[in-house]
Amino acid sequence: MKTRLVCASFIALAVSATAACGSGDDDSSSSGGGGSAKTLTYWASNQGSSLEVDKKVLTTELAKFTKQTGIKVNVEVIGWPDLQNRILAATASGKGPDVLNIGNTWAASLQSTGAFMPFDSAALDAIGGKAKFVDASFKTSGMAGQDPTSVPLYGLVYGLYYNKKMFADAGLQPPKTWEELQAASKKLTNPGKGVYGMAMEGGSYTESLHFAFIFGQQHGADPFDAQGKPQFTTPGMVQGVKQYVDLMSDGVVNKSSVQYKNGPEAPGDFAKGKAAMLMSQNNANNTLQGAGMKSSQYGVVPIPTKSGNKNTASFVAGINLSVFKNTKNKDGALQMVKFMTSPAEQEILDQPFTALPVVKGGKVKFTDNPAEAKTFADILATQSVPLPLVPAEAAYETNVGNAVNGLIAKAATGQKPTDADIKSALGEAQEKMATAG
Amino acid sequence: MVVETVKAAPRAAEDPPPRPRRRRLSGPRLTPYLLVLPAVLLELLVHFGPMLVGVWMSFRKLTQFFISNWSQAPSAGLANYRLALDFDGPLGKSLLHSFQVTILYTIAVVLISWVVGASAALVLQRSFRGRGLLRTLFLVPYAMPIYAGIMTWSFMFQRDNGLVNHVQKSLGLGDGQSFWLVGNNAFFSMAIVAIWRCWPFAFLMLLAGLQNIPDEVYDAASVDGAGVWKQIRYITLPYLRPVNVVLILMLFLWNFNDFNTPFVLFGPTPPKSADLISLHIYGNSFVSWNFGFGAAMSVLLLLFLLVVTGLYLFLTSRRSRRA
Numbered sequence: 181m182k183t184r185l186v187c188a189s190f191i192a193l194a195v196s197a198t199a200a201c202g203s204g205d206d207d208s209s210s211s212g213g214g215g216s217a218k219t220l221t222y223w224a225s226n227q228g229s230s231l232e233v234d235k236k237v238l239t240t241e242l243a244k245f246t247k248q249t250g251i252k253v254n255v256e257v258i259g260w261p262d263l264q265n266r267i268l269a270a271t272a273s274g275k276g277p278d279v280l281n282i283g284n285t286w287a288a289s290l291q292s293t294g295a296f297m298p299f300d301s302a303a304l305d306a307i308g309g310k311a312k313f314v315d316a317s318f319k320t321s322g323m324a325g326q327d328p329t330s331v332p333l334y335g336l337v338y339g340l341y342y343n344k345k346m347f348a349d350a351g352l353q354p355p356k357t358w359e360e361l362q363a364a365s366k367k368l369t370n371p372g373k374g375v376y377g378m379a380m381e382g383g384s385y386t387e388s389l390h391f392a393f394i395f396g397q398q399h400g401a402d403p404f405d406a407q408g409k410p411q412f413t414t415p416g417m418v419q420g421v422k423q424y425v426d427l428m429s430d431g432v433v434n435k436s437s438v439q440y441k442n443g444p445e446a447p448g449d450f451a452k453g454k455a456a457m458l459m460s461q462n463n464a465n466n467t468l469q470g471a472g473m474k475s476s477q478y479g480v481v482p483i484p485t486k487s488g489n490k491n492t493a494s495f496v497a498g499i500n501l502s503v504f505k506n507t508k509n510k511d512g513a514l515q516m517v518k519f520m521t522s523p524a525e526q527e528i529l530d531q532p533f534t535a536l537p538v539v540k541g542g543k544v545k546f547t548d549n550p551a552e553a554k555t556f557a558d559i560l561a562t563q564s565v566p567l568p569l570v571p572a573e574a575a576y577e578t579n580v581g582n583a584v585n586g587l588i589a590k591a592a593t594g595q596k597p598t599d600a601d602i603k604s605a606l607g608e609a610q611e612k613m614a615t616a617g
Numbered sequence: 618m619v620v621e622t623v624k625a626a627p628r629a630a631e632d633p634p635p636r637p638r639r640r641r642l643s644g645p646r647l648t649p650y651l652l653v654l655p656a657v658l659l660e661l662l663v664h665f666g667p668m669l670v671g672v673w674m675s676f677r678k679l680t681q682f683f684i685s686n687w688s689q690a691p692s693a694g695l696a697n698y699r700l701a702l703d704f705d706g707p708l709g710k711s712l713l714h715s716f717q718v719t720i721l722y723t724i725a726v727v728l729i730s731w732v733v734g735a736s737a738a739l740v741l742q743r744s745f746r747g748r749g750l751l752r753t754l755f756l757v758p759y760a761m762p763i764y765a766g767i768m769t770w771s772f773m774f775q776r777d778n779g780l781v782n783h784v785q786k787s788l789g790l791g792d793g794q795s796f797w798l799v800g801n802n803a804f805f806s807m808a809i810v811a812i813w814r815c816w817p818f819a820f821l822m823l824l825a826g827l828q829n830i831p832d833e834v835y836d837a838a839s840v841d842g843a844g845v846w847k848q849i850r851y852i853t854l855p856y857l858r859p860v861n862v863v864l865i866l867m868l869f870l871w872n873f874n875d876f877n878t879p880f881v882l883f884g885p886t887p888p889k890s891a892d893l894i895s896l897h898i899y900g901n902s903f904v905s906w907n908f909g910f911g912a913a914m915s916v917l918l919l920l921f922l923l924v925v926t927g928l929y930l931f932l933t934s935r936r937s938r939r940a
Binding site: 265295582 | 904
């Protein structure tokens with residue numbers, strides 16, 4: 181037993197050391213995974229404009245929860261680059277928080293660690309029942325056929341942002357098909373003036389993976405078969421990747437965006453009028469408005485599909501809420517989950533965090549533009565599918581995302597990737613999945 | 618001498634030498650050991666402990682399924698090692714590629730850092746006006762926080778507004794539209810940053826070594842007609858040998874294991890040309906969540922470095938003895 185404890189300390193140390201994580205909150209580590217009956221620790225992901233803003237918002241809201249229940253919540257807001265490694269370290273050491281945010285694409289992978297509390301029917305009843313959640317969002321809660329280990333908290337989906345003035349000046353309407361999008365991109369591209377039809381985060385493997393999946397879905401391709409085995413080289417997958425990479429090959433994207441990661445560069449180009457369109461999630465509003473663009477200057481439509489293809493416009497993105505299995509305050513944790521997913525709190529939190537409500541009947545509050553609100557809500561409800569809920573999701577994201585990044589880099593440096601190139605890159609990614617989950 | 622020995626022998630037989638008194642570790646004699654003990658324990662805890670756990674992990678199927686109960690991870694036998702060393706398979710192939718990139722990177726960075734550092738040390742060895750200022754300036758890269766330095770380079774390597782492309786265009790060496798952080802150029806960018814980071818250390822060590830060479834040796838060589846190159850070949854380099862043995866070994870180990878440079882420049886998933894082995898292992902362990910396989914690659918890396926270091930020290934010490 182002692183040996184295990186010492187070993188657990190070592191692995192936690194090793195994981196934490198590589199995590200390059202921040203200093204953290206003393207409270208969270210000391211009381212994690214089991215605060216007293218009157219205390220909970222909560223790891224929140226960074227959703228708003230800064231860690232400080234998030235902490236302020238959450239502290240204010242959770243004070244209401246404390247008032248209602250007498251349970252104090254110690255909040256720590258963690259930036260995205262650190263969150264996954266912090267969760268892994270907590271999982272290895274067993275010293276985690278009571279409640280935490282996870283990216284919903286990690287739900288299946290984290291579920292397979294066994295470190296999270298399953299929301300069985302009793303737990304779901306305690307938080308208000310499964311039926312209170314938007315169906316599409318709830319599908320991201322965990323693997324099919326098992327009790328979920330997370331529930332939706334903030335909803336995000338992709339939309340196509342377009343610059344109203346640039347479209348009007350060019351006599352264009354927002355595109356309804358991919359062919360129209362390509363034509364509009366070409367018409368609006370003027371490299372001499374540094375203006376392009378589309379902005380792209382070509383250096384982000386997560387973004388590349390998202391679009392490989394969305395466009396693959398449009399072509400009717402699933403990355404995994406019914407047994408969960410990868411099938412990345414099917415014609416639909418290849419055509420899906422090609423659809424995305426061709427934006428770079430066709431020259432409608434600034435080649436420099438091959439260096440853009442998940443930062444402010446691509447939304448910044450759009451906000452400054454250097455790109456006429458941007459495919460992004462609804463939380464781009466914060467960045468766009470922060471860069472000086474007014475909400476009246478842009479419109480949003482669903483990402484279009486090639487004529488005749490499926491009309492999938494997004495995957496179901498967003499943030500879920502999980503409870504660590506070893507919490508000593510399960511009831512308190514469930515009360516907190518119920519509080520955070522209550523319609524009233526959703527309306528409040530969705531504004532600073534630019535999120536869609538994940539509960540049925542919730543009002544879209546992150547924008548004052550009714551058309552934009554309706555578009556995003558409709559995309560979530562009717563045109564979104566979850567990313568594959570397989571244990572190897574993390575490896576899928578890495579391997580396919582990097583393969584697509586490599587193809588974009590090839591296109592940016594002047595070599596248009598062929599179908600064979602794409603199939604070969606995806607085949608390599610598939611082979612690397614050999615040991616993943 | 619012989620007579621004395623013969624005479625001494627019977628005396629020794631008659632009067633056996635007094636038994637050496639057993640030193641008892643008590644009081645003041647124990648103090649040094651007690652003072653060292655915390656450091657030894659910490660060293661064991663911080664270095665050897667995780668290393669042993671890493672070796673154990675390399676023989677386990679340690680994926681996300683077992684991380685919360687990782688001591689129960691099933692045995693993988695040698696499977697992780699087989700995958701890593703199967704150079705026809707995708708994982709082995711990518712490890713081999715990463716290894717080759719790392720070797721090239723290490724050799725280039727160590728060699729160029731040494732040449733630049735040695736040149737600067739030779740120039741600054743002689744006294745002249747402004748030498749102090751130059752010495753201080755040369756040490757700036759070494760003194761600057763690594764993260765800040767590499768971040769600055771990443772800005773300079775940007776395609777649109779980066780200083781490197783601006784200078785390239787100003788000098789008429791291109792159109793100023795090169796990609797430095799994407800494709801094959803990423804390797805050169807990474808190496809340049811590492812050389813910038815390493816050469817001041819080489820400079821510092823070699824300058825210290827140079828100042829230990831007596832002037833009289835150079836004077837004598839000069840009287841005998843030795844020119845600058847002969848002096849460097851037959852005086853400077855042999856005198857610097859002990860410094861170089863340590864310096865080259867340290868530069869080799871640092872750069873072979875370099876994580877900061879590629880991670881800050883490219884993030885967790887670098888371009889293929891800059892896929893250094895440390896980041897490769899990180900990606901497999903912490904991005905793809907395959908900790909057992911990552912540990913196996915780490916152990917192989919450790920063994921490689923132990924062999925290379927041992928061989929290097931053996932060869933250099935043998936040559937020293939011959940000299």
